[in-house]
Amino acid sequence: xxxxxxxxxxxxxxxxxxFAFGYTNNLTLFHLFNGLSLIIVGTIxxxxxxxxxxxxxxxxxxxxxxxxxxxxxxxxxLIFMALTPYILTADxxxxxxxxxxxxxxPILEEMLFRGYIWGKFDKKSEKSENNGVITxxxxxxxxxxCHLGYVDVFLIxxxxxxxxxxxxxxxLAIGLVLGLLVGYARLKTGKTYxxxxxxx
Numbered sequence: 001x002x003x004x005x006x007x008x009x010x011x012x013x014x015x016x017x018x019f020a021f022g023y024t025n026n027l028t029l030f031h032l033f034n035g036l037s038l039i040i041v042g043t044i045x046x047x048x049x050x051x052x053x054x055x056x057x058x059x060x061x062x063x064x065x066x067x068x069x070x071x072x073x074x075x076x077x078l079i080f081m082a083l084t085p086y087i088l089t090a091d092x093x094x095x096x097x098x099x100x101x102x103x104x105x106p107i108l109e110e111m112l113f114r115g116y117i118w119g120k121f122d123k124k125s126e127k128s129e130n131n132g133v134i135t136x137x138x139x140x141x142x143x144x145x146c147h148l149g150y151v152d153v154f155l156i157x158x159x160x161x162x163x164x165x166x167x168x169x170x171x172l173a174i175g176l177v178l179g180l181l182v183g184y185a186r187l188k189t190g191k192t193y194x195x196x197x198x199x200x
Contacts, residue, residue, distance in 0.1 A: 003142060021033075031100050038105060042111070056119070057115040057193075075193075078106075078200040085097070110195045114185075118186060121134075136186070147172060151164070
């Protein structure tokens with residue numbers, strides 16, 4: 001239920017921004033508002049729930065120097081990959097798309113799913129022998145299903161792209177496959193850093 005409310009809040013912010021600025025065919029503005037809606041809702045969630053870095057799987061206390069360096073290099077690579085299309089084309093839309101979908105979305109989605117929600121499920125299933133696997137599968141299913149909540153983005157997209165059913169099914173499938181990959185990373189490392197890098 002909480003994920004539904006989060007998606008509704010994100011959709012309300014996205015649609016409010018989009019319609020407040022006149023619903024144009026400007027794709028750069030559309031993607032910018034999509035990113036802003038994620039930042040606004042993510043910030044509200046962080047302020048309301050006040051999770052610790054440990055709650056989000058982001059604590060550094062038990063990470064060795066080698067892994068810290070690898071996470072830092074992975075983050076630099078992620079930023080480089082997100083900005084490369086803009087560097088090559090000097091197209092502002094490529095910059096917005098790279099930042100929104102290569103940096104902002106992975107950070108916020110992974111903090112929510114492989115961080116906060118993972119931690120909550122992991123604590124509840126501590127007594128189980130396979131608690132990490134059960135948590136991983138549960139969070140992956142929630143992650144995939146949550147991607148159906150982006151239906152509003154497809155409905156108001158300036159290009160009116162494709163068949164909505166096919167788009168939603170592909171979002172679900174991609175969410176499940178990606179969720180398995182980043183969930184495995186979270187399971188093996190015990191942290192959210194690699195999940196963020198792989199998601200980006």
